[in-house]
Amino acid sequence: MTAAIVRTVTGDLQPDELGCIDYHEHLLMRSPLLAGDELDDITRSGDEARSLNKAGIDTVVELTPMGLGRDPEGLAAIARDSGLDIVAATGVHREAHYPTGHWVRRATENVLADRFTRDVLDGCDTADDGDPTGRPCSVRAGVIKCGVGYWSIAPLERTVLAAAARTHRETGVAIVCHLEMGTAAHEVVDLLVADGVAPDRIALAHADRNPDPGLHAELTNRGVYLGYDGMARPKYWPDSLVLECLIATARRGRADRLLVGGDVGRRSSFRSYGGLPGMDYLPRVFAPRLAADGGEDLLERILVANPAAFLSFAPPR
Secondary structure, eight states, rough: OOOOBBBEEEEEEOGGGGSSSEEESSBBOOOOGGTOOOOOOOHHHHHHHHHHHHTOOOOOOOOOOSSSSSSSHHHHHHHHHSOOOOEEEOOOOOOGSTTTEEEEGOOHHHHHHHHHHHHHOOOOOOOOOOOOOOBSSSOOOEEEEEEBBBBBOHHHHHHHHHHHHHHHHHHHHOOEEEEGGGHHHHHHHHHHHHHHHOOGGGEETTTTGGGOOOHHHHHHHOEEEEEETTTTOOTTOOOHHHHHHHHHHHHHHHGGEEEOOOOOOOOGOGGGGGGGTTHHHHIIIIIIHHHHHHHHHHHHHHIIHHHHHOOOOOOOO
16 A cells, blocks of 8 residues: 655655644735735745744645646745745636636636646646646646635636546545635535545635634534634734634534644735735744644644645555
């Protein structure tokens, strides 16, 4: 039986080699929805990565999918220079990120699934914005990213979910799904499970945008991982609300199904681009508060054991 590994941009690691894991970040990304907030400078993004590593994070899951400025070779360069281990994503985001005419909008399930699978097993295609042209590099993806809209799952998003499920079945790699404002959680899980994905291979990003510990306990009791990544956004909600929801869910549901990430993802939020609060907010500010309110054991579980288990898979080759 093939041993479980975690696939990073610089090679496969054993799960116990990952250390503290930030499950959701972006280092190189652009989108029409975030015009003027592009992360497009490898040097500056590398500086931000070093600050995160210095603050105590050892591994980052970089969840930029194809078509949004994904740069696998750039991520590998940042990993080698910063000391961070980086897990790259394949996949396609929610429909709103892609302009009319973008190739992903006319791609079939089979085209997408084939490309996702190649990204995991053979190497990521570097033709990010045009039609798939078969220009793979040596950097392989270690997770699948998809997304849905606010209380909606558009036709493209259903196609991407089906393609992600097929890639999971063929590779074993896990799936992270963006939930807009935390909505449509059960509906996404129902679709993926019906398509052969076990609940413990699914993580729902932005669960804390809908800070309902009762709902979250239901989801974790189904076996799904929940991503809390809405800290440092006081114009929407205070960190105290995120902490209260996370700790309440750990007590009412399954503490072994909780993940945390910064999802800083904008140049206006990176210190290295002249913004605030910086990618190191998660380990520098939020993690100590989580330890104080929830205990060191819960912090260790959420930053180390849970994401390592979620990211682990036994590749077919």
